Amino acid sequence: MDTLYLLAGTKISRRDNTIRIAPKEGKARNFPVESLKNIIVAGVSQFNSELISFLGKQGVRLSFLDYYGNFSASVECAHPHASGSVHLAQAQNILDMKKRMALGKLIMGAAIQNIIGNLRYYAYRSKTGLKPAIEEIQKHRGNLMEAKNVEQMMGCEGLARQTYYAAWNLINPALTIKKRTRRPPTDRINSLISFCNALVYSVCKNELSKTHLDLTLSFIHAPTQARASLSLDLAEIFKPVIADKIIFNMVNHKMFNHSDFDETEGMCLLSESGRRKVVEAFREKIDKEEIGDLRGYRALILRECFRIQAHVLGMENYVPYIYKV
Numbered sequence: 001m002d003t004l005y006l007l008a009g010t011k012i013s014r015r016d017n018t019i020r021i022a023p024k025e026g027k028a029r030n031f032p033v034e035s036l037k038n039i040i041v042a043g044v045s046q047f048n049s050e051l052i053s054f055l056g057k058q059g060v061r062l063s064f065l066d067y068y069g070n071f072s073a074s075v076e077c078a079h080p081h082a083s084g085s086v087h088l089a090q091a092q093n094i095l096d097m098k099k100r101m102a103l104g105k106l107i108m109g110a111a112i113q114n115i116i117g118n119l120r121y122y123a124y125r126s127k128t129g130l131k132p133a134i135e136e137i138q139k140h141r142g143n144l145m146e147a148k149n150v151e152q153m154m155g156c157e158g159l160a161r162q163t164y165y166a167a168w169n170l171i172n173p174a175l176t177i178k179k180r181t182r183r184p185p186t187d188r189i190n191s192l193i194s195f196c197n198a199l200v201y202s203v204c205k206n207e208l209s210k211t212h213l214d215l216t217l218s219f220i221h222a223p224t225q226a227r228a229s230l231s232l233d234l235a236e237i238f239k240p241v242i243a244d245k246i247i248f249n250m251v252n253h254k255m256f257n258h259s260d261f262d263e264t265e266g267m268c269l270l271s272e273s274g275r276r277k278v279v280e281a282f283r284e285k286i287d288k289e290e291i292g293d294l295r296g297y298r299a300l301i302l303r304e305c306f307r308i309q310a311h312v313l314g315m316e317n318y319v320p321y322i323y324k325v
Contacts, residue, residue, distance in 0.1 A: 002037040003206070003287075003298075005279045008272050012039075012047045014054055036060045038206040040199065042275055061209065063202040071198040074205070074228075086212035089312045094217055101153070103311065103318065104219045104233075105145055108157050110320035111236040112141040115164045117323040118240050118248070122171045124325065133167035150220060157236075174251050184267040189247070191261065191268045195275065196243035197235070199282050204238065205231035207302040211309045234304065241323045242297055246281050255281075 006012065009024025019036065022028035039055070040063045052075055055062060062075040093099045116137055123130040137160045144156035161180070168189070169176035177189045185191040205228050208215055218229035220236070250256060260274030270278065287296040294300050304321055311318035 002035060003203070003283075004031065004036065004039045005283065006039060006041045007275055007279070008042075010046070012051065014051050019055075033058045033060065038063060038202065040202050041065065042195075042199075042279065061206060063205070065195070065198050065202075071201050074202075086309060086313065087214050087217075089314070090214055090217050093312045094219060097149075100219050101147070101150070103308075104150060104153055105147070106318055106320050107220060107233055107236060108144055108153055109141060110322050111240065112137060112144065112157060112160045114237065114240040114323045115160065115244070116141070117325050118244055119164070119167060119171075120325045127171055129170045130167055133163050133170070136163045154220065171248065172252055175248070185269065186266055187268050188256070188261055188263075189251075191270050192247045192250075192278070193243065195270055195278055196246055196282065197239050199279075200239050200243050201231055201235045203286060203298060204234040204301055207298065208234060208305050210302060211305045213305065213309050213312075234301070234308070237304065237321055238297065238301060241321075242282075242285060246278065246285060250277070250281060 004019075004021060006021070007023065011022040013020045013022075015030065017033050018030045019033055020028060020030050033055070036055075037059070038061045042065045052062065056075065063071065064073045064075075065071055093103060116134055119130050119134050119137070123134065140156050140160035140163065144153050144160070147153040147156060165177045165180055175189060177187070177193075179186075180193070181187075181190045182194055185194050205215065208228070208231055213230060215228035215230045218233045221229040221232040255277060256274060260271055260277060262269045262271045285296075286298045289296060291297060291300050294303070300321060307316070307318055307320075310316045
């Protein structure tokens with residue numbers, strides 16, 4: 001396990017080359033810093049600047065989720081795997097609009113195909129009424145593949161997701177989502193989507209850092225130096241097969257109760273008990289669930305990262321991961 005998830009009330013400290021994690025509830029544990037790559041802080045935790053500096057020197061990234069469950073910031077060392085040749089090739093693939101659109105369509109096409117896969121999974125299990133939504137999303141995917149620029153491509157993806165979310169109530173009325181809201185999420189399902197998506201984004205960012213790719217140079221989201229926008233690109237593929245599947249499974253199995261959410265007028269957030277349940281489900285899926293010859297989606301995401309790197313270098317044509325039902 002190279003990733004730790006910290007919930008509210010956790011104290012983290014250094015003991016020589018060991019990181020000590022003391023949760024609010026439960027027994028404290030020690031982890032050799034050499035075994036860690038990423039620490040995701042999903043609640044108010046206690047640590048000092050000396051510890052942050054130590055983690056940075058050891059190449060351990062700190063990722064922070066905000067009050068609403070969205071990814072907000074990270075603290076990390078300078079990119080340890082920088083490569084001039086990869087950086088130039090990646091930049092050329094962005095500056096050449098034909099190449100950028102080609103790769104962007106592969107990524108977004110796979111993302112939409114994966115949301116279709118989720119609906120087909122339930123359609124095959126006698127959830128009636130999903131066929132029209134599937135057909136409409138397929139049309140949006142077709143339009144995306146014909147898009148002339150990034151804005152058109154993003155517009156098609158947005159329409160596909162709108163149709164997708166509107167169909168969730170046909171899977172289970174408890175999954176009803178009237179409108180996608182983020183800051184703040186206004187209902188339970190929106191709070192789950194925001195929190196799970198943030199976890200997926202954090203893992204994508206961590207796995208991308210193991211390659212020579214520049215995380216600030218993206219093909220779909222506007223590339224800026226202020227954020228790891230390539231992680232946003234990659235997360236589009238995996239949000240349906242990781243985040244959404246976790247939500248479906250937990251809601252369908254009635255794993256939440258009222259105490260797992262903090263609800264006020266116009267806002268709904270996961271409580272600490274709710275976050276704990278989601279983190280456990282996420283950890284199980286990301287590190288243990290078998291996907292073909294791989295163990296855990298983390299390994300699958302890393303393989304996807306290297307495939308994108310090989311594509312920008314011209315070593316092989318990128319074939320994105322598509323969930324097969």
